Amino acid sequence: MSESVVVSNLRKVYRGGVVAVDGLSFTVKRGEIYGLVGPNGSGKTTTLRIIATLLKPTSGDVLVEGYSVVHQPMAVRSMIGYLPEEAGAYRDLTGYDFIEFMLSIRFKGRELEERIDEAISISDLGEFIEEPVKKYSKGMKRILALSVALAVHPRVLVLDEPTSGLDVEKSMFVRELIKRYREREGITVILSSHNMLEVENLCDRVGIIYKGKLIAEGEVQRLKSAYSASNLEEVFLRAVKRHGV
Amino acid sequence: MVFRSLLKREVKAIVKNPGFLVALLLIPLFYVSLGSFMNTGIRSVVTQNTGVIGVVDEDNTTLSRAFVAYLNNTLNGRVRLVTGVSELPGFSTIVVVPRGFGSEALNSTPRLVTYTPLGSLSLTSIGSLPPLLLQGSFNEALRYALAALRSNTTINFYSNATVGLDIKIVYEGRVLDYGRVSTDMGFGIASTFVVAILMSFTMGFATQASAVEKAEKAFELLLSQPVRRVYIALAKIVASIVAAVIMGAVLFGSLFASLFSMSLSSQLTPQAAGVSYPATSQVIDLNTILFMLVTAVLGTLLSGGLGVVIGGLVSDERTAGIIVTPLTMVMLGLAIMVQFTGLGLNTLTSVVSGLTVAPMPLLLSLSSTIGDYTYFYVALASSLAEVVAVYVLAFKVYNSEAVVTGLQLRGRS
Ligand SMILES: Nc1ncnc2c1ncn2[C@@H]1O[C@H](COP(=O)(O)OP(=O)(O)OP(=O)(O)O)[C@@H](O)[C@H]1O
Numbered sequence: 001m002s003e004s005v006v007v008s009n010l011r012k013v014y015r016g017g018v019v020a021v022d023g024l025s026f027t028v029k030r031g032e033i034y035g036l037v038g039p040n041g042s043g044k045t046t047t048l049r050i051i052a053t054l055l056k057p058t059s060g061d062v063l064v065e066g067y068s069v070v071h072q073p074m075a076v077r078s079m080i081g082y083l084p085e086e087a088g089a090y091r092d093l094t095g096y097d098f099i100e101f102m103l104s105i106r107f108k109g110r111e112l113e114e115r116i117d118e119a120i121s122i123s124d125l126g127e128f129i130e131e132p133v134k135k136y137s138k139g140m141k142r143i144l145a146l147s148v149a150l151a152v153h154p155r156v157l158v159l160d161e162p163t164s165g166l167d168v169e170k171s172m173f174v175r176e177l178i179k180r181y182r183e184r185e186g187i188t189v190i191l192s193s194h195n196m197l198e199v200e201n202l203c204d205r206v207g208i209i210y211k212g213k214l215i216a217e218g219e220v221q222r223l224k225s226a227y228s229a230s231n232l233e234e235v236f237l238r239a240v241k242r243h244g245v
Numbered sequence: 246m247v248f249r250s251l252l253k254r255e256v257k258a259i260v261k262n263p264g265f266l267v268a269l270l271l272i273p274l275f276y277v278s279l280g281s282f283m284n285t286g287i288r289s290v291v292t293q294n295t296g297v298i299g300v301v302d303e304d305n306t307t308l309s310r311a312f313v314a315y316l317n318n319t320l321n322g323r324v325r326l327v328t329g330v331s332e333l334p335g336f337s338t339i340v341v342v343p344r345g346f347g348s349e350a351l352n353s354t355p356r357l358v359t360y361t362p363l364g365s366l367s368l369t370s371i372g373s374l375p376p377l378l379l380q381g382s383f384n385e386a387l388r389y390a391l392a393a394l395r396s397n398t399t400i401n402f403y404s405n406a407t408v409g410l411d412i413k414i415v416y417e418g419r420v421l422d423y424g425r426v427s428t429d430m431g432f433g434i435a436s437t438f439v440v441a442i443l444m445s446f447t448m449g450f451a452t453q454a455s456a457v458e459k460a461e462k463a464f465e466l467l468l469s470q471p472v473r474r475v476y477i478a479l480a481k482i483v484a485s486i487v488a489a490v491i492m493g494a495v496l497f498g499s500l501f502a503s504l505f506s507m508s509l510s511s512q513l514t515p516q517a518a519g520v521s522y523p524a525t526s527q528v529i530d531l532n533t534i535l536f537m538l539v540t541a542v543l544g545t546l547l548s549g550g551l552g553v554v555i556g557g558l559v560s561d562e563r564t565a566g567i568i569v570t571p572l573t574m575v576m577l578g579l580a581i582m583v584q585f586t587g588l589g590l591n592t593l594t595s596v597v598s599g600l601t602v603a604p605m606p607l608l609l610s611l612s613s614t615i616g617d618y619t620y621f622y623v624a625l626a627s628s629l630a631e632v633v634a635v636y637v638l639a640f641k642v643y644n645s646e647a648v649v650t651g652l653q654l655r656g657r658s
């Protein structure tokens with residue numbers, strides 16, 4: 001397995017002086033599902049936004065499939081599918097129009113039609129696909145945005161809290177989707193989450209981030225034994241406590 | 246009590262918004278600096294209205310001499326006898342009393358020829374040209390002169406006696422056609438408003454288009470797609486211009502329709518008797534119309550670019566609205582201002598006209614009137630340079646992370 005996402009010495013200081021990411025380094029292998037966990041405000045979204053080329057790092061760099069987010073943002077964008085933290089859609093468009101618009105950026109002709117069909121089946125919206133997005137619930141909007149991110153078959157999927165706000169059934173559905181796309185397309189997934197249960201049975205490896213720094217990293221099983229914990233939640237709490245003082 | 250807290254929250258949200266403070270600072274700064282730039286133009290108009298009037302008495306009869314003397318009385322001694330029109334640069338207007346004035350005055354309406362320098366094209370300088378302002382004084386002087394000629398009558402006897410005016414506008418020694426001047430002027434004034442309103446619409450639409458997208462939360466999804474951000478910005482600008490043109494067409498269409506229906510039901514104001522207005526309006530040059538279109542395109546491109554910059558930098562729609570609403574008024578205010586002050590013909594005012602675009606139609610009309618487009622070209626070049634600069638800025642903003650996070654103006658909430 002070779003490297004898909006290489007985060008090296010990443011640092012992000014927002015205007016106003018907040019250090020959101022502070023010398024962060026980790027590597028995600030190709031075809032791996034990597035989970036970023038950490039308390040609120042620890043820098044997860046900031047890191048993912050840098051990988052998605054929305055923010056520019058203050059220093060350091062991220063290589064996505066060999067392309068630098070600093071120097072080759074366009075190439076990086078064509079490698080990734082990104083689900084923002086608060087993904088929404090254009091309120092005046094229908095679900096169908098939104099999918100068509102977003103996918104038409106990358107595809108055309110027959111391929112576009114196939115991808116649209118794929119996204120529609122992922123979104124699982126039924127009749128609602130022809131309704132304007134403003135009538136959607138939060139969960140419906142989130143899955144609509146996710147369907148676009150998946151249907152482009154990106155090499156790297158960047159998901160910021162993919163199941164936040166989703167009910168149990170929808171969360172499971174999304175987790176199955178992510179797994180299926182990893183199996184079928186061999187894509188790399190990097191996601192953030194507050195749901196330790198989810199991370200435990202979805203992710204191959206986990207990075208715990210605290211105040212912009214990586215404080216623990218590894219396979220879930222190894223982390224559990226290293227922290228002599230029975231589940232990931234305990235690992236998280238102990239790791240944070242150890243670094244928190 | 247509930248209303249008080251609601252009101253307090255709303256007022257606070259506006260007043261404490263950094264955009265509000267920025268607008269509060271920028272508006273006076275803009276007008277004050279503009280005012281000092283435009284000063285030159287205003288000054289020439291002022292001297293024109295209050296200056297001394299030269300009279301060439303070609304008739305040189307008892308009546309004409311009496312007319313000139315009474316004219317000097319009614320104008321508080323502001324009349325000087327001169328030898329010819331060539332002395333015009335020293336006067337606000339030169340009045341020629343032509344041969345035959347005296348004998349005509351006894352039988353019908355005598356005519357005077359007035360020569361006025363084209364100081365600057367504006368509502369105050371042309372719409373109420375000094376000769377038109379003088380009409381009353383001319384009539385009064387004629388009545389006194391006629392009464393004095395026949396000692397047994399009073400001026401009331403001649404209360405119907407009026408003077409006809411043959412108005413000539415002079416620019417750098419050349420006599421311009423008055424019909425042409427007023428046609429160009431009308432076109433210029435109307436176009437100034439059209440351009441300013443189109444610019445305001447475009448700017449509002451473009452700002453909204455950028456700010457709303459952030460609120461809808463679809464923006465990050467779009468920005469992470471492999472699409473050149475220049476296109477995202479350009480699409481917003483072009484769409485805003487199209488929307489502004491449609492809105493403008495409806496606005497001016499209905500405005501025109503309402504004016505038309507009003508003029509059918511009420512009589513048009515009769516024109517001042519005796520003034521020789523051109524029988525038909527002159528046709529506006531094709532290239533003047535083309536230049537006007539170019540101006541409108543440049544203006545909307547500029548305001549669309551500015552709108553995208555503002556919308557791209559603000560962090561929410563509220564701030565966008567707070568900044569853009571006064572800015573569109575600034576543009577309209579500028580258009581109204583130049584209607585009254587006029588534009589001096591010099592490089593500085595041309596550059597400022599170009600940078601603000603709104604006065605450019607008036608400058609274009611002025612250029613068309615005098616048949617020399619040099620100053621308009623100067624304005625065109627400056628606004629073109631500005632458009633390029635604004636687009637470089639707009640694309641920079643769209644390629645920066647400010648378009649995601651918003652430019653955080655330090656302001657306490
Ligand atoms: N646009 C911004 N401007 C300034 N500071 C910011 C901005 N966005 C985030 N921050 C700060 O950066 C730090 C990290 O924020 P970030 O959103 O990356 O955290 P997070 O790990 O995603 O948190 P959460 O779990 O709550 O989503 C926080 O201290 C936050 O206040």
Ligand SMILES: [Mg+2]
Pocket residue numbers: 044045046085160
């Ligand atoms: Mg977050």
